[in-house]
Amino acid sequence: MANQSFTKNVLKKTTIGIIIGVILVVVAQQTHFPQIFQIMFFIYAMLGTFVFILLDAPPMKRLEGFKALGALLVFYLLLSGMYIAGASILPQFDPTIEAGKIEKVLKRRKAASEQGKADELIARTKALDERAKAITQQLSSLGAGAKVEVVDTPSAGGAASGDIIALGKEQWELQECYNCHKLFGSGGKKRGPILDNIGNLMTPEQLREKLLYPKKWKAEGFDKQYKKGKMPDKYRDLMFEEEIVALIAFLSTLKDTSVDTPKPIKMY
């Protein structure tokens, strides 16, 4: 009789446990937990169910003396075995893998900035060289004593600034601004404003403020996100000065008036 109701109870509780497990998995899926977490949640639900069922188990016969000691030992070994097996079957957090990932990101950033610096220097040198040539030419054609008019060759700065904007666009990718901001029709998961027209709305100085101290500006209509501090407050620690300059130069070129970029509001 007692046994029969125990079996019934096991069935009932197992069913409840599975339902809770499935609900957990669905919620975890909806909130974008990695698959391994979804599996873990299910396992946790099953473990909980097991304990829940144990509460109903018929009491064991009382053990005494050496028998009790032996039972304790067996129980201890069983639990240890379960923990060790669990730990070796389930994937564990591995600091060396995480360190490796960070290393990779840093290497790419460093390489990019070094390459950018080199490109910029080469372009600047070229521009200066051309300008020097132009001046020498003018000098020789005018003869000594004549007033030399220095004309800005169009290439002065031109090539260099082109590179800076390409570098800035690369920063847009590397810093993953696209995770929250839509630009050129891609990226952003509705979390941040679309930025195609930001170059018309903010000066480079204001863009620098927004990037380094996001709370100084609020995009109109994004009150909730502003209050929650969705725009990360980390770029001043993360980015080199050259990278900041390049990213701002790139953002300043975004002047597509057909796109409704929200108005920036100065907060302090």
Ligand code: HEC
């Ligand atoms: C985690 C999401 C997130 C990331 C990543 C992010 N932002 Fe933002 N950003 C926001 C949100 C949300 C707002 C609107 C609320 C506010 O103004 O603080 C915003 C606002 C802005 C604005 C002001 C827009 C306006 O119309 O006023 C600019 C400019 C901006 N972000 C640039 C960037 C740049 C550049 C990066 C990459 C270095 C970046 N954001 C990364 C979430 C993000």
